[in-house]
Amino acid sequence: MMNYASGPPADPPAPAVRAEGLTVVRGPRTVLRGLDFTVPRGQITGLLGPSGCGKSTLMRSIVGTQAKVTGTLDVLGSRAGQPTLRTRIGYVTQAPSVYDDLTVRQNLDYFTAILAPGRTAADRRRDVDRVLTDVDLATHADALAGNLSGGQRSRVSLAVALLGTPELLVLDEPTVGLDPVLRRDLWNLFHSIAADRGATLLISSHVMDEAERCHRLLLMREGEILADDTPEALRTSTGCETVEAAFLHLVDEATTAARAKETTR
Amino acid sequence: MSTTTTTTGTTTAPAPTGALNASRTTATAARVLRQLGHDPRTIAMLILIPCVMLFLLRYVFDGSPRTFDNIGASLLGIFPLITMFLVTSIATLRERTSGTLERLLAMPLGKGDLIAGYALAFGTLAIIQSALATGLAVWFLGLDVTGSPWLLLLVALLDALLGTALGLFVSAFASSEYQAVQFMPAVIFPQLLLCGLFTPRSNMHPALEAISNVLPMSYAVDGMNEVLKHTDMTADFVRDALIVAGCALLVLGLGAATLRRRTA
Numbered sequence: 001m002m003n004y005a006s007g008p009p010a011d012p013p014a015p016a017v018r019a020e021g022l023t024v025v026r027g028p029r030t031v032l033r034g035l036d037f038t039v040p041r042g043q044i045t046g047l048l049g050p051s052g053c054g055k056s057t058l059m060r061s062i063v064g065t066q067a068k069v070t071g072t073l074d075v076l077g078s079r080a081g082q083p084t085l086r087t088r089i090g091y092v093t094q095a096p097s098v099y100d101d102l103t104v105r106q107n108l109d110y111f112t113a114i115l116a117p118g119r120t121a122a123d124r125r126r127d128v129d130r131v132l133t134d135v136d137l138a139t140h141a142d143a144l145a146g147n148l149s150g151g152q153r154s155r156v157s158l159a160v161a162l163l164g165t166p167e168l169l170v171l172d173e174p175t176v177g178l179d180p181v182l183r184r185d186l187w188n189l190f191h192s193i194a195a196d197r198g199a200t201l202l203i204s205s206h207v208m209d210e211a212e213r214c215h216r217l218l219l220m221r222e223g224e225i226l227a228d229d230t231p232e233a234l235r236t237s238t239g240c241e242t243v244e245a246a247f248l249h250l251v252d253e254a255t256t257a258a259r260a261k262e263t264t265r
Numbered sequence: 266m267s268t269t270t271t272t273t274g275t276t277t278a279p280a281p282t283g284a285l286n287a288s289r290t291t292a293t294a295a296r297v298l299r300q301l302g303h304d305p306r307t308i309a310m311l312i313l314i315p316c317v318m319l320f321l322l323r324y325v326f327d328g329s330p331r332t333f334d335n336i337g338a339s340l341l342g343i344f345p346l347i348t349m350f351l352v353t354s355i356a357t358l359r360e361r362t363s364g365t366l367e368r369l370l371a372m373p374l375g376k377g378d379l380i381a382g383y384a385l386a387f388g389t390l391a392i393i394q395s396a397l398a399t400g401l402a403v404w405f406l407g408l409d410v411t412g413s414p415w416l417l418l419l420v421a422l423l424d425a426l427l428g429t430a431l432g433l434f435v436s437a438f439a440s441s442e443y444q445a446v447q448f449m450p451a452v453i454f455p456q457l458l459l460c461g462l463f464t465p466r467s468n469m470h471p472a473l474e475a476i477s478n479v480l481p482m483s484y485a486v487d488g489m490n491e492v493l494k495h496t497d498m499t500a501d502f503v504r505d506a507l508i509v510a511g512c513a514l515l516v517l518g519l520g521a522a523t524l525r526r527r528t529a
Binding site: 081096 | 286288289292293295296299300303304363364365367368369370371372373374525526527528529
């Protein structure tokens, strides 16, 4: 697990996600407008922006469940949506997608059987126990998912994504509705997943103090990327104290620019 | 580390789509049955209601056991179709609306695995339901069948698969449970009226008879009546059973086509 840290990597790793001119149309609306960006491997990239700006659509495109995607979108060296990627990406949707009429363990048992049908029962059980501990739900393993609180259900959904040690985790607002202690614990978990397993994490959020905990940030507004940088660099370039202030500064700037464009037209 | 995981990831990645994967299919069937296992009331109703209806019917036609033979045998084929239609359409609608379908299709699960898993789970349930109903009708309510009760059971099972297939298919066109339930009168009732349960199909207006000739439930009821009247497996019975089975497979295929990995 530690060989990444001990020896220098042979060559600079290719980015986990590379987009060029990524455009997505949903009905009459262009939701993503020609995005160019990369998500580096082994790091946590935060995806921030007001609701409705296209964060979830971008994530669905990367996972390969979004229709009408044009432009280039490479994920872990293959085109997004390639069948071989399906075991290598863990994906958590905004609403917890688990079976409410199954227990937590039964949910995980089923999804692990789908992910790795060839493995022995003991292997699968170990995997399930590991993710239960990761999301701190070991004591609720035999509770029906439907009887859990909202925060607990979203952690079950997160646990499903952690099964089978994926190389890329795409998490759509995984910490919404969680208390501060749990949020801190999950962010510690995200950091250890990136550091120890070398996994890449793309996490959307609109809680700005979480942005400070990311290695890199992608700031989005109305289907476009406003900024793609580290939190420090964002603060420095905007001359703001916090990422929140930097973000607001950039959004205001973009809004004024858009208005100016409209009035000159 | 990242490079090693990449290579293992690619080599261990299983052949993704195409042929059915037996263990993914059985895992899905086991999961569907486990979900039902947490809902004993639904199971009890699924299994008991056909029995209660047959019991009722037996004494409704107390004075004319011949009528009970005809209607009872037809109903043995119709019950599994209706119940499996309802259960499947709701179950798959839930799968679509809860986001679990999107999650599954983002995982290495073949569409065929999912559909076969559902068919296997509800098929199992249908066997239990039909076995109880057939056993009750033949041995306790005096339903007079000339042929083998096993053939009745076979048709009942095919009907259940047809119901599962239809339920799966229509769930793609329903956006709420209300709509899904309304598909029952829309899809099932016309077939019920035209299948020959109320009057022989040959007595209907020729236009209706022609329509009934292309509806699968007509063949389910015809098949039941063949068993009722003949000792042996007749050629007509084989044809009816094959038509019902073929329709079930066809609609299952259509159902698979409604599952989309990429959605707007």
